[in-house]
Amino acid sequence: MNDLKTFAKTDHNRYQARMKRVTIKDVAREAGVSYSAVSRAFTEGASIAPETRARIEAAAKALNYRPSLLARGLVQSRSNIVTLVCGSMADPFDALFMEALAGAMAQVGKRLMLVPASVYADDGSALLQALDDQADAAVVSAGTVSLETAELCVHAGLPVVLAGRVLDQDGIDSVVAENADGGRQAADLFLRTGCLRPAYLGQARETFSDRERGDGFCDAVRSGGQVAQRHRLDGADDAAIYQTALRILSAPDAPDAVFCATDRIAIGVIEAARALGLAIPSALSVIGFNNIPAAARRSFGLTTVDYPVDRVVTEIMMLLDRRLGEPAVRASTRRIPVGLVVRDTTRRVDA
Amino acid sequence: MNDLKTFAKTDHNRYQARMKRVTIKDVAREAGVSYSAVSRAFTEGASIAPETRARIEAAAKALNYRPSLLARGLVQSRSNIVTLVCGSMADPFDALFMEALAGAMAQVGKRLMLVPASVYADDGSALLQALDDQADAAVVSAGTVSLETAELCVHAGLPVVLAGRVLDQDGIDSVVAENADGGRQAADLFLRTGCLRPAYLGQARETFSDRERGDGFCDAVRSGGQVAQRHRLDGADDAAIYQTALRILSAPDAPDAVFCATDRIAIGVIEAARALGLAIPSALSVIGFNNIPAAARRSFGLTTVDYPVDRVVTEIMMLLDRRLGEPAVRASTRRIPVGLVVRDTTRRVDA
DNA sequence: CTGAAAGCGCTTACAG
DNA sequence: CTGAAAGCGCTTACAG
Numbered sequence: 001m002n003d004l005k006t007f008a009k010t011d012h013n014r015y016q017a018r019m020k021r022v023t024i025k026d027v028a029r030e031a032g033v034s035y036s037a038v039s040r041a042f043t044e045g046a047s048i049a050p051e052t053r054a055r056i057e058a059a060a061k062a063l064n065y066r067p068s069l070l071a072r073g074l075v076q077s078r079s080n081i082v083t084l085v086c087g088s089m090a091d092p093f094d095a096l097f098m099e100a101l102a103g104a105m106a107q108v109g110k111r112l113m114l115v116p117a118s119v120y121a122d123d124g125s126a127l128l129q130a131l132d133d134q135a136d137a138a139v140v141s142a143g144t145v146s147l148e149t150a151e152l153c154v155h156a157g158l159p160v161v162l163a164g165r166v167l168d169q170d171g172i173d174s175v176v177a178e179n180a181d182g183g184r185q186a187a188d189l190f191l192r193t194g195c196l197r198p199a200y201l202g203q204a205r206e207t208f209s210d211r212e213r214g215d216g217f218c219d220a221v222r223s224g225g226q227v228a229q230r231h232r233l234d235g236a237d238d239a240a241i242y243q244t245a246l247r248i249l250s251a252p253d254a255p256d257a258v259f260c261a262t263d264r265i266a267i268g269v270i271e272a273a274r275a276l277g278l279a280i281p282s283a284l285s286v287i288g289f290n291n292i293p294a295a296a297r298r299s300f301g302l303t304t305v306d307y308p309v310d311r312v313v314t315e316i317m318m319l320l321d322r323r324l325g326e327p328a329v330r331a332s333t334r335r336i337p338v339g340l341v342v343r344d345t346t347r348r349v350d351a
Numbered sequence: 352m353n354d355l356k357t358f359a360k361t362d363h364n365r366y367q368a369r370m371k372r373v374t375i376k377d378v379a380r381e382a383g384v385s386y387s388a389v390s391r392a393f394t395e396g397a398s399i400a401p402e403t404r405a406r407i408e409a410a411a412k413a414l415n416y417r418p419s420l421l422a423r424g425l426v427q428s429r430s431n432i433v434t435l436v437c438g439s440m441a442d443p444f445d446a447l448f449m450e451a452l453a454g455a456m457a458q459v460g461k462r463l464m465l466v467p468a469s470v471y472a473d474d475g476s477a478l479l480q481a482l483d484d485q486a487d488a489a490v491v492s493a494g495t496v497s498l499e500t501a502e503l504c505v506h507a508g509l510p511v512v513l514a515g516r517v518l519d520q521d522g523i524d525s526v527v528a529e530n531a532d533g534g535r536q537a538a539d540l541f542l543r544t545g546c547l548r549p550a551y552l553g554q555a556r557e558t559f560s561d562r563e564r565g566d567g568f569c570d571a572v573r574s575g576g577q578v579a580q581r582h583r584l585d586g587a588d589d590a591a592i593y594q595t596a597l598r599i600l601s602a603p604d605a606p607d608a609v610f611c612a613t614d615r616i617a618i619g620v621i622e623a624a625r626a627l628g629l630a631i632p633s634a635l636s637v638i639g640f641n642n643i644p645a646a647a648r649r650s651f652g653l654t655t656v657d658y659p660v661d662r663v664v665t666e667i668m669m670l671l672d673r674r675l676g677e678p679a680v681r682a683s684t685r686r687i688p689v690g691l692v693v694r695d696t697t698r699r700v701d702a
Numbered sequence: 703c704t705g706a707a708a709g710c711g712c713t714t715a716c717a718g
Numbered sequence: 719c720t721g722a723a724a725g726c727g728c729t730t731a732c733a734g
Contacts (some may be wrong), residue, residue, distance in 0.1 A: 020517045021428070021485075021507070021710095023710090023711055023712080024711065024712065025401070025711080033720080034720065034721045034722075035711095035712085035721090036713080036714085036720075036721060036722080036723095037719090037720065038712095039712065039713060039714090040713095040719090040720085043713080047719060047720090048719065049719055049720085049730065052719080052720085064506070064507075066479065066482050067483065067711085067712075068425070068483070068485060068710090068711050068712065069423045069483045069484055069485070070421055070424050070430060070484070070485045070710090070712090071425055071710075071712035071713085071726085072711080072712055072713075073421050073711045073712090073726095074419070074422055074425055074710090074711080074712070074713095074726050074728085075711085075712050075714080075725075076713070076714095077372070077724045077726070078723075079421060082465070088450065089440075089443075089446035089447060089449065089450040090447075090644070092440075092446070093441060093448035094446075095440035095443070095445075095449075096440060096441075098440065098446075098465075099440040100438065102465050102467045103469070103470060104469055106467055106470040107470075111464055111465060111466060111480070112464070112465040113432070113462055113463070113464055113465075114449075114453050114462060114463040114464075114465060115462060116450070116453045116454055116457055118454070119454060119457040119458075120721085128417065128710080129462070131417050132417050132418065132419070132420045133420050133421070134419060134420070134421045135374075138711075152415060155415070156372070156415075196731085237644075238644050238647070238648070242649075248718035267648075267650075270650075271648060271649045271650055274649070274650075275649060277726085279709090291613050293441070293588075293589050294645070296589070297589070297618075297622060298593075298622045298625070298626060299618075299621075299622055299625075299650045299651070300650070332566060358704055372726095372727080374726090374727055374728080375727065375728065384704080385704065385705045385706075386705090386727095386728085387704075387705060387706080387707095387729080387730085388703090388704065388705075388708085389728095390728065390729060390730090391703090391704085393730095394729080398703060398704090399703065399704085400704085403703080403704085417726075418727085419726090419727050419728065421727075421728090422710090422726075422727035422728035422729085423727080423728055423729075424710095424728090425710050425711065425712085425726090425727080425728070425729095426709075426710045426711095426728050426729045426730080427710085427729070427730095428710070482724085522721085532731090697731080
């Protein structure tokens with residue numbers, strides 16, 4: 001990957017006999033019209049004689065003409081690009097979110113530009129790419145976004161919506177799960193099913209949603225008159241999840257119920273429990289978050305907090321739409337309701 | 352999602368008091384230089400006095416100037432965009448591939464534009480988006496690409512590489528797994544461990560790689576003097592995988608060994624087998640393909656054919672680089688070697 | 703090293 | 719309905 005000189009930065013023209021693009025002028029010449037006419041022929045609802053349009057369309061087809069989105073974007077200062085600052089795809093939830101978002105954007109004629117947060121400095125500069133792209137909007141689902149960067153975007157009139165976190169900055173909208181409520185629901189179920197040593201297991205690096213889930217859970221446990229342990233992963237991959245779970249579950253004061261920041265973590269806990277011979281749910285209860293497809297697998301039957309990805313995407317689209325219509329509108333945070341899906345990793349509440 | 356009028360297509364200007372962008376001219380004025388000078392200041396290795404550059408950089412910082420990638424792309428006819436035509440992210444392998452590709456592209460200063468194949472007509476038109484974007488290259492990992500579309504891209508000088516399939520069209524490169532060899536390896540293991548009724552289970556809609564895997568497998572089984580069953584999923588989601596597996600495994604002539612087109616399918620087969628009380632691997636052997644992280648989970652311990660995603664990405668980058676350097680070079684197909692990773696779903700070869 | 707000019711491929715008022 | 723002109727924000731020869 002070190003010698004991709006050409007692709008990376010070398011002067012293409014030195015090497016490349018790339019065909020020159022067929023432009024609006026070529027079509028105009030072919031059709032015998034001005035090139036404004038060609039532009040109109042490709043603009044919905046422009047005033048142009050049907051016959052002229054037909055002639056132009058024929059010429060365009062003959063020449064394989066395709067309007068340049070770059071040029072159009074430049075002149076309209078609207079690129080039809082939406083920048084998505086994203087993180088690792090190791091958790092299926094993130095991949096499904098991206099897929100849903102890309103689909104929704106396609107519905108309104110926009111496409112997603114991927115900016116992997118990991119390749120940018122952890123100072124919010126990933127988001128600045130959206131500015132460089134003249135993106136119509138940005139969605140941030142990973143990485144850091146500094147107040148300074150956010151401010152810059154707002155100032156430039158770039159609508160940005162944060163997924164999974166809230167930033168205290170005018171003009172930056174957010175959509176997040178009712179995380180604390182999800183944590184509370186998990187805690188309630190543990191308490192009602194007689195769990196005595198509940199614990200929360202969060203991400204290696206605490207995130208906004210992670211913290212809210214943990215807080216909601218621990219607060220509710222405390223309200224129930226118990227105290228919750230609070231743990232954190234040793235690392236981000238499946239192996240680290242498993243090892244952390246092993247450690248926690250084999251400690252002297254091992255919990256008998258674990259609420260995990262994500263389903264992926266919860267599945268690691270289930271596997272560790274099985275390796276240790278802990279029966280689920282009699283000796284250990286487990287609850288996840290997100291309700292990814294794997295949670296429903298027979299192998300796991302994971303009780304989890306359902307976080308409907310389509311709702312998230314719908315809200316993002318609506319926030320974006322609203323802000324485009326009214327750029328100065330107050331920042332708003334949309335909370336997506338979440339609900340327990342009870343499967344096999346928690347005990348029955350028949351008491 | 353039906354009323355996103357503003358975001359979708361309405362005239363922004365009617366609503367939007369978007370700040371006008373700060374341009375090269377603003378910086379030039381602020382720094383007291385021509386705007387060619389500003390351009391140079393932002394061009395690596397351009398001839399400009401250090402002091403002038405410093406002054407310009409200061410002015411740029413003061414104004415929060417950021418070069419427009421759109422404008423730059425237009426004039427250089429190089430957008431630094433790479434279009435990825437992608438499919439569903441339901442299979443973790445696809446998400447990991449995308450992540451790896453995005454990372455590699457970032458290394459060379461390019462970003463990925465997502466085009467979900469599903470939202471375009473099944474005639475290869477998704478790929479045409481790459482042309483409209485003035486993309487520097489396109490990678491296709493899903494959907495149909497017609498010869499006609501491919502031809503158009505080649506003609507326009509757009510490098511395209513196909514992932515997971517080969518197209519008989521000059522100028523279109525490919526990277527694919529040694530699928531048939533993978534199938535052969537799976538078959539050999541089944542035969543050497545005494546399996547008597549081997550079967551292949553492919554995707555609902557046959558794909559290029561799918562077919563190669565099945566062919567390689569069935570041919571090798573035949574060479575071993577047996578005949579393989581050949582099945583196909585009833586649908587694309589986890590539920591359909593599970594149901595299809597149930598059906599196949601409870602048939603009168605049920606197989607005692609199943610090679611699956613992907614790990615995801617294989618996991619469904621494992622779950623169906625367990626539901627039916629079939630012991631793995633004594634009563635049923637299972638082999639997958641890809642070696643996704645889930646395959647290594649203790650819950651599955653899936654024997655599989657490892658298809659290293661990083662190798663795939665590396666080859667794609669090299670093919671792209673080569674074609675950019677030499678646009679007319681013959682199309683080439685890179686075959687990525689694959690290898691069995693033996694875990695717990697196949698019997699020991701101690702006989 | 704620096705500036706003025708032309709041009710990338712379009713759209714958008716403005717006249718006609 | 720149609721065309722000529724200006725301009726979107728840059729880069730790139732070309733002179734100086």
